[in-house]
Amino acid sequence: MATKSRFERVAVGSIVIRCFEYDRMVAFWQAALRYEIEHADPTGGFVILRDPDGRGPNLSVDQAPIQRSGKRSWLHLDLYTTNQESEVERLVSLGAGRYPWRYDSGSDYVVLEDSDGNLFCVVGVGEDYA
Numbered sequence: 001m002a003t004k005s006r007f008e009r010v011a012v013g014s015i016v017i018r019c020f021e022y023d024r025m026v027a028f029w030q031a032a033l034r035y036e037i038e039h040a041d042p043t044g045g046f047v048i049l050r051d052p053d054g055r056g057p058n059l060s061v062d063q064a065p066i067q068r069s070g071k072r073s074w075l076h077l078d079l080y081t082t083n084q085e086s087e088v089e090r091l092v093s094l095g096a097g098r099y100p101w102r103y104d105s106g107s108d109y110v111v112l113e114d115s116d117g118n119l120f121c122v123v124g125v126g127e128d129y130a
Contacts, residue, residue, distance in 0.1 A: 014048060014058035015077065017118065022063035024095070024115040029059055031094050032079075077120045084110065084124035091122065 019025040026047050030037070035049035038058060045063035059077075081087040088110050092098065099119055101111035109121040 012057045014060045015075070016060040016062055017075065017116075018062045018064045019116040019118070020064055021116045022061065026061050028095050028115050029061060032091055032096070033059060035059060076118060078109070079120065079122050080125045081122060082125060082127050084108075084122055088112065088122050096120075 017025065017029070022045060026049075029035070030049055033049065033056070034052070035056075036052050038048040038050035040047045047061050049059045049061070051058075079087070079091075091112055095115050096112040097114075099111040099113045108125075109123045111119055111121055113119050
């Protein structure tokens with residue numbers, strides 16, 4: 001039995017969000033993350049957005065064929081920021097909705113929802129994190 005002599009690295013290359021409101025979702029997440037289009041399927045329905053600085057993982061938006069009511073995505077994003085209040089306001093101005101979450105005392109996050117109803121969090125982090 002052969003053993004591998006070197007470590008093989010595995011990393012998150014892209015986080016995929018399946019959605020129904022495809023055009024709105026692409027516009028929202030591109031503006032929210034300040035990402036650029038890396039690849040767009042010429043027939044539509046799929047795009048890969050990338051961090052222009054190359055530090056964050058890609059975000060892919062994939063159009064679902066049929067909308068199922070009452071079903072939220074099992075995947076959500078946590079967006080880290082050193083200026084939570086202004087970032088929440090910026091995201092709301094882009095079309096995010098405020099979600100009526102029951103927060104514990106001292107919570108460091110705010111729950112929002114994108115144009116497809118998927119929840120995501122805006123987490124306040126210290127200056128030393130960035």
